[in-house]
């Protein structure tokens with residue numbers, strides 16, 4: 001079943017995954033806040049990425065660079081001159097568009113995609129997507145700086161620092177997760193395209209000549225990562241950038257695309273950036289950014305293979321891919337089939353009824369399991385309704401204490417996806433659950 005974006009937005013609001021930013025003031029366009037369930041999901045996605053990149057690869061290390069950087073960084077990177085989108089306005093309905101997103105047939109006759117008037121579109125002007133601000137009390141051009149539009153540059157300018165302190169040798173990678181800001185002309189589709197978002201980027205430094213091999217290796221690794229995240233393989237594909245699509249710095253570029261309700265769109269970019277970035281930073285900073293290979297006694301500027309993913313877009317992908325509505329006997333259930341290891345809440349503990357010592361026993365189990373992972377306790381309403389609430393939140397397991405529990409120290413464990421229940425002893429329950437949560441990771 002393919003789910004509409006409206007259903008995802010509504011679930012996110014209803015269950016506290018994602019809210020419009022500054023909602024009590026009418027909201028601010030293309031900025032979102034993550035609620036109690038959303039922040040858990042986001043943290044789990046980031047932690048899984050970090051583990052897969054940094055802990056699972058001996059030659060990848062982490063970094064957390066500042067958002068505000070020296071303004072020259074953005075001159076060297078090409079962002080001041082070229083990080084632009086072609087902006088066109090409709091003179092009639094005043095709507096704004098990215099020229100490259102308008103149907104070429106309509107563009108030929110300057111027909112507005114919104115109001116349909118012909119000849120109403122202005123010529124394109126290049127609009128720089130970087131947010132500007134000022135550092136210090138004086139607001140003039142000498143104090144102007146930018147909110148970073150990507151995390152990558154923080155890695156490039158630190159490449160020598162990391163190299164000298166971490167004892168890595170080429171090939172090695174630097175991974176970073178952090179906020180990025182882009183003054184997008186046409187944000188939208190919920191958290192797919194926002195003006196403030198988070199990126200998970202890894203820059204892999206290789207010897208020129210070994211770049212294509214590294215590129216192929218990371219392409220595969222990254223696609224496999226989404227599978228391990230629980231995303232269905234049939235909803236993932238590669239898209240190769242060709243001709244004009246290829247960025248000025250890239251020798252080769254592939255997107256990993258996902259089949260969203262709005263069509264196949266980029267989820268992550270994998271780029272062979274050549275020696276473009278380090279060459280430019282060497283030129284603009286006047287610092288030597290070459291690498292000395294002490295085995296072959298040669299000096300060169302490393303090539304860079306980049307894997308660049310969006311946290312928010314990945315989270316949206318998990319929600320879209322996991323969302324299902326199922327017809328049961330006399331009701332419809334909404335369920336989020338999130339991979340257990342990224343689910344916001346791992347297990348919910350319920351007493352079947354609020355009497356006979358069941359709540360006390362359930363609370364004790366809750367206390368014990370809390371030491372291991374995020375667990376939720378709920379004793380209000382019919383147990384069926386409590387299961388449904390957890391299904392919607394993506395909680396993979398529900399544990400229920402019933403009258404038999406009081407006699408033989410067992411509980412029922414209900415599986416979110418199959419809705420099947422098994423009886424398990426309370427002793428060792430945490431260990432059993434941990435095993436189930438890890439499966440597929």
Ligand code: ATP
Nearest residue numbers: 182184192193194197266267268269308309310313
């Ligand atoms: P586009 O051409 O669609 O504007 P891009 O190719 O410039 O995007 P990249 O610079 O390659 O995007 O960014 C890497 C990743 O960062 C994207 O795959 C996406 O997951 C995420 N990302 C980029 N821009 C945004 C945004 N405005 N909102 C949310 N995520 C974004």
